[in-house]
Amino acid sequence: MINKKVFQLIENISALFSLKVIDLGLSLWLIPYLILKIGLHNYGVYALAMSLVWFFVNVLNYGFNLSTVRELAKHKNDQIKVNLIFNEVLSVKLFLFVLLFVLFLAISLVIPKFSEHFHLYFFASLLLLGDLFSLRWFFMGIEKMKFITLIHLSATVIFTGLVLKYVVVPSDYRVIPLYEAIGLLISAVFSFAWVVKKYKIQIKLIPCKAVLNYLKVHFHSFINLLLPSTSGMLIVLLSGMLAGPSLVGLTQIGVKFTAAFTTLNTILTNAFFPWVNRNKAIELKTRKILNSLGLFVSISMFFLGEFLTITWLNFESELMMQNMVRIVKILSPIPFLAALVSSYGVNGLLTQYKDKLFGRITLISTFSMLITAIVLVPLYPIIGAAVSFLSARVVYSGLSWCFFKVNS
Incomplete structure (x- = not known):
């Protein structure tokens, strides 16, 4: 069996x-x-x-x-x-x-x-x-x-x-x-x-x-899934409303590039989630796997980001390429931060049915991204969106870890 x-x-x-x-x-x-x-x-x-x-x-x-x-x-x-x-x-x-x-x-x-x-x-x-x-x-x-x-x-x-x-x-x-x-x-x-x-x-x-009634009962699950999965879309939207189309393109490319490096974490999170819900004994093992891989991927993204970006894209402007590389470097910690959220939030708090608590954490992190984006994007159109996106993930992973430890 x-x-x-x-x-x-x-x-x-x-x-x-x-x-x-x-x-x-x-x-x-x-x-x-x-x-x-x-x-x-x-x-x-x-x-x-x-x-x-x-x-x-x-x-x-x-x-x-x-x-x-x-x-x-x-x-x-x-x-x-x-x-x-x-x-x-x-x-x-x-x-x-x-x-x-x-x-x-x-x-x-x-x-x-x-x-x-x-x-x-x-x-x-x-x-x-x-x-x-x-x-x-x-x-x-x-x-x-x-x-x-x-x-x-x-x-x-x-x-x-x-x-x-x-x-x-x-x-x-x-x-x-x-x-x-x-x-x-x-x-x-x-x-x-x-x-x-x-x-x-x-x-x-x-x-x-x-x-x-279903919408009301499952509202916190909705928030827990919506905001993390759409944070990249939201930052692209904010970049589009506050900056020009070309800069929107750079932001979206940066988000997609980061998603590529977060792929393994997303796969393991989705595969582990039903299993951990049935067998809490494997929770610690899955957490070690997610966190170790997340750290390795973030380090790889930081050091390989420039080479991969230059190899992958072909901008007419050298300055545009340099800006793209800067964005990738800024976003490189996100795979590790995503792993922390998966470990202590999705496969942690949610398996303990702390949907309401995790929903509040999600709302706080998203709100922090919106505020920082509104402030930073007009001041720093090129990197403002990337910094906002990163700051939200820091808040999200940090709060997930803290509240998991409190409730364990």
Whole structure:
């Protein structure tokens, strides 16, 4: 039995690792390609729109990757319970989709910086429709994460193929989100239909009153998942509102570069979370693994960052490249800080059902990022966003560690 569980854990880690390699590999490869085709300015405009829509997408995933995964992992062999959880999530997502889709379009029309690129934002809004059918939370809960990889791979291949074929001139930046939405929608709808048939799900939406109650009960799980997963998007948004499009591009590239170095931590956190919830005895071992790897990756990012950046990107301006390297150096401690959050927050406080406490920690760290960004970005447009992003992670990891020790 133990060997079977270990094998399943290794399988899930391998699946998530493959997913991240595919996602980051194509994403990082597409960045210099898009900059070449549409220019750094238009890339910054596109990056701003995507940061906004992905924030909305994360709101649509109302903490399901934490609260629902935790419940589904415990009841995955109970058909009645699985059916109930599936319909709860579907009902909540449908309710939120209607609200968020209307709100996103309204914001796109009202705010001048967005409305002047309304076609771009309209196409971006279609990603909400695609994510409505996403079942990432379901496959994480039943610990069949290889399906996440297969689904994401199909979406990414479709998106990449469309970009390579149709994005050829600077004005094509407006349709890039449309191609991403097409890939997501095709893969998500197909997987949704397959799961309903395979697991004999009987779709029956819950009443609106029950949806509102679900939103209230799981609010802290929502905050705990939303703010950490969208902090990079928020800092790109703030950079876009307070600085120019080219600087938005640099900030977004820096966030993506950091995400690449944080990949292993993200994979292990997602794989360990259902396992630690069932077996607290392995908590200390997982913590040592996460923290050791996080420290090693941060050191590697600091010393290899300049070489990798210069090799990867090709800016016309030497000064722009130097600024990019500075941003990467500033962000290099983040993989280790993310590991601390995973160890003492996600696989620590959350496994102790300290959702409310962890939610407050998340809010405090996000608020600190917003304040520092508002102050620093206008004063230091190039590095201000990076310093703000780093400072929030310091607060987040520090408070997670402190409160875990207090509650242990």
